[in-house]
Amino acid sequence: MSLVFADRLKNVETSAIRELFKLLGTPGIISFAGGFPDPAMFDVEGIKQASSKALNEEAAGALQYGATEGYNPLREQLCAFMSSKPDSHIGAAVNLRPEELIVTTGSQQGLDLLGKTMISPGDKVIVEGPTFLATIQCFRLYGAELISAPVDANGVDTEALELLIAEHKPKFVYLIPTFGNPSGALLSLARRQKVLELALKYRTLIVEDDPYGDLYFGAAPPPSLLALSASVPGSREFLVYCGSLSKVLSPGLRIGWMVAPPQLLANATMCKQFSDAHTSTFAQATAAQYLKAGRMPATLQNVRTVYAERAAVMGAAITRELGDAVAFTQPEGGLFFWARLTGAGGKTVDAGAFAKKAITELVAFVPGAPFYAANPDLATFRLSFATADVAKIEEGVSRLARAL
């Protein structure tokens, strides 16, 4: 039989990256491709204790249907987690109340609910160029027309962003201000301030996707837009914040959350009711017990230390092995190097061809083009330092040099 599928499927191409990811099972390959945390860093013992405690103390809650908004003990713990950080990235200024957030099935579902709740076919949405690949596809499935705002090492160019907002009057602007994927960029404090002012000036919704904000290597990054909104009166009501436990605790729990203005949150909850009823209460109760047990600060410290070392090793190796053929900014946090082939020494500037060649040398990464909603820079590529240990990073970068 030949089925006729929904028209919205025509808005997404089958990803070129999918083909590449199929090759990652090749024996001996070193992968810088995925944004997967290193499973060696999972606090298995802590999660085991949390899960046991949830089933011992609140089995009915952990195994029963739950509220679509989320399991209340977890909503409370997430507020405490966000408000009590030692740094100012989220900070006490937020003073978040449980009813201001809903739990989502990973932050990917936060994006999906934003699409479902906000986007009518033909609506414009501004994203960073480059931005998270699954955001592009997710919003396009709801019929969004994506506008791409340029990004440099200090994050989105706010002057260009203002012109785009004024021209396109977007439904919302989607940003990953802190250690962006794939850009690794950190939006400067001045630009953060400017973004909030733009939200107010143009009465435009801003979505802050923040899965990496806790993964800083040195000083804490500037306050999140959510925290900073306290200093730009009125801006908070134009702000959506998406958080996630995936990069800091475990992606397998699928625990994300979304902070949004009340009316948006209510509609997103209604949409979620018909998407998956609620996020696994078993996973939610486990995450709540984990946070309550107070293990998160040590877990975060461990993750930061390990990733900081890997980022340093990868940066040094790239400089040593690839020299001036590749330009990049050393990331101050997150999971990714964003790099660009310069063409120096007559080497290729086609990152797609480079990626294919690299596979034959048993090292994988993702070329940059698919991360652009428009006007891809074909010389760019993304390297993740999250999954491979330092020895593999050294060896992998040597292989990159051979491939280039």
Add this chain to the structure above:
Amino acid sequence: MSLVFADRLKNVETSAIRELFKLLGTPGIISFAGGFPDPAMFDVEGIKQASSKALNEEAAGALQYGATEGYNPLREQLCAFMSSKPDSHIGAAVNLRPEELIVTTGSQQGLDLLGKTMISPGDKVIVEGPTFLATIQCFRLYGAELISAPVDANGVDTEALELLIAEHKPKFVYLIPTFGNPSGALLSLARRQKVLELALKYRTLIVEDDPYGDLYFGAAPPPSLLALSASVPGSREFLVYCGSLSKVLSPGLRIGWMVAPPQLLANATMCKQFSDAHTSTFAQATAAQYLKAGRMPATLQNVRTVYAERAAVMGAAITRELGDAVAFTQPEGGLFFWARLTGAGGKTVDAGAFAKKAITELVAFVPGAPFYAANPDLATFRLSFATADVAKIEEGVSRLARAL
């Protein structure tokens, strides 16, 4: 700020039932309203062992990102579960392979993915009248125009269904053939055969939603459409099957699955990738260990025994207390009585008014109207016997009599 939401939100009304559900917290209330399993029946010990085993033996898999299609050990266990049942409801005839199903975040997500994958705004979908409330809202969010096919105690009227298929050429037909929600109806074997023949004749996709098929009280129900498709050559390629562990093991795990033709399954997987990336691998690994441990047959037996008793008690109480003012068919499985006010003795035939009166007598149930996509029968209502024990059922039905 006043946000402009997506047009699709205009397709769903805020549910009248929501208001009713808010009253369920009233102290002393007996609720026949929800379709929640009784938490006293959760096999907490079994789930605890399964979860520990998953974290001890496969922590990396249980806590890491997983394939969008589902965690392979769970897909294998679900195939074994479906193929090895002692009765013929699913049966060995299906001979399901892991790659023929994807794991969904509850079967609610199966419905959502069907909507996302198949429905363009304006597409027609045939559902039963009455049908599952969240199905109506879920499909309408994707812009479906719902056509309602009449249902009696033997399930959907297949003669009427054929006329509707011929007239409306629907994108698909959505049925709950076994102990329907809210109808409690059991589609007869002859009608099951006919549904598969209609699928072939009109080349129409049929969706079999089957969360209750295991909850039979006496003899096993007729084979599922999926099992029966083996005897109607060619019909399998027009068939989607949605399963769930929510009613038999735990809703809190949010484990459902979908069996579908390959092209549909591939597109649903693509859509799921941007909905929630994958279902919690922590919950999936736990469910896989639970099924592998072989505890399911005893759990099912326990659930069947308890619900059978409650259904018998509720049926006898309704007959005794409400007499000829209420007409109903005694369900042979599932979670629900579907009843109708007859008006005998000059009593009300307005189930909405009856429900409001019942709340003042501290007993809650759901009036039938919202379960109809069109032409609601205002005299109908649904009683769940799943959550309250037999003493509460007796007392609750007495209160119903007082309210009437």
